[in-house]
Amino acid sequence: MKAGFLIAALAAATPIASSAQDATQPEIRAEQVAPGVHVLYGSGGNIGVSAGPDGVFLIDDQYAVMTPKISEALAKLAPEPPRFVLNTHWHGDHTGGNENLAAKGSLIVAHDNVRRRMSADQFSRFFDRTTPASPGKALPVVTFNDGVSFFLNGDEIRGAHVAHAHTDGDVFIQFRSANVLHTGDLVFAGRYPFIDLDSGGSVDGVIAAVDRMLALADDSTRIIPGHGDVTDKAGLAAYREMLATASGRVRELVKAGKSIEEVLAAQPNADYDERLSWDFITSERFARILYRDATESHPVR
Numbered sequence: 001m002k003a004g005f006l007i008a009a010l011a012a013a014t015p016i017a018s019s020a021q022d023a024t025q026p027e028i029r030a031e032q033v034a035p036g037v038h039v040l041y042g043s044g045g046n047i048g049v050s051a052g053p054d055g056v057f058l059i060d061d062q063y064a065v066m067t068p069k070i071s072e073a074l075a076k077l078a079p080e081p082p083r084f085v086l087n088t089h090w091h092g093d094h095t096g097g098n099e100n101l102a103a104k105g106s107l108i109v110a111h112d113n114v115r116r117r118m119s120a121d122q123f124s125r126f127f128d129r130t131t132p133a134s135p136g137k138a139l140p141v142v143t144f145n146d147g148v149s150f151f152l153n154g155d156e157i158r159g160a161h162v163a164h165a166h167t168d169g170d171v172f173i174q175f176r177s178a179n180v181l182h183t184g185d186l187v188f189a190g191r192y193p194f195i196d197l198d199s200g201g202s203v204d205g206v207i208a209a210v211d212r213m214l215a216l217a218d219d220s221t222r223i224i225p226g227h228g229d230v231t232d233k234a235g236l237a238a239y240r241e242m243l244a245t246a247s248g249r250v251r252e253l254v255k256a257g258k259s260i261e262e263v264l265a266a267q268p269n270a271d272y273d274e275r276l277s278w279d280f281i282t283s284e285r286f287a288r289i290l291y292r293d294a295t296e297s298h299p300v301r
């Protein structure tokens with residue numbers, strides 16, 4: 001597990017030079033999940049790819065420093081740079097390559113709130129950290145509200161917005177013919193998720209988003225999570241169950257008048273902690289997110 005990738009994303013103060021290969025960065029591992037549809041694992045959010053006669057369509061682009069390795073991996077799938085990049089949300093480990101790819105001719109597409117958040121400094125109370133606004137050339141040039149469809153490579157690739165979930169600008173993507181879903185950070189596979197309350201996220205919003213994806217999935221759907229390995233409908237259902245159970249336990253403790261210290265001491269999700277706690281979202285951080293979510297008011301969904 002790459003330590004602190006999202007902390008790095010939130011802290012990314014300056015665009016990182018990407019003209020040279022950076023040997024300190026992990027290699028890109030590509031895996032085909034369906035004919036013409038691939039996932040690229042590297043550093044940051046998992047990248048989804050459609051590659052075929054109409055060119056390359058990319059979902060997310062990790063960090064700026066990864067662009068050369070991503071481009072190298074894509075060159076094995078298709079000769080041209082991506083025509084389109086769809087950002088699943090604004091976080092820097094999913095949008096960090098925007099500027100580099102835009103310079104190669106890619107059209108960057110995202111939800112309205114992605115451009116809005118990337119256009120201004122963003123303060124995270126959770127990390128007590130400010131992410132500066134992105135350079136103009138990194139911003140999405142096409143934005144949408146409810147959803148967007150791309151008709152490419154024999155498929156209909158649908159991005160669907162879900163309100164107030166991981167952030168307030170999330171989309172998940174459905175490849176209708178290939179039967180693949182890319183969840184963005186609505187799903188962290190095999191580990192506790194980060195839910196960015198400071199960016200308009202909410203626990204119930206993530207659960208509602210997962211329910212929408214479950215309704216679209218069948219037993220052969222391949223599901224690319226924002227982080228972690230490709231999963232399936234059963235994995236998605238188990239993740240939903242964990243979210244509902246873990247947040248429900250913390251809400252009960254809040255209802256009983258427990259303080260955050262008492263909730264942490266009670267270890268209400270000890271049965272999940274061993275398997276799902278990791279260096280970025282530890283058991284304690286996850287409990288703090290659930291506690292804050294249960295005690296603070298939320299934007300109306």
Ligand SMILES: [Zn+2]
Nearest residue numbers: 089091166185
């Ligand atoms: Zn994220």
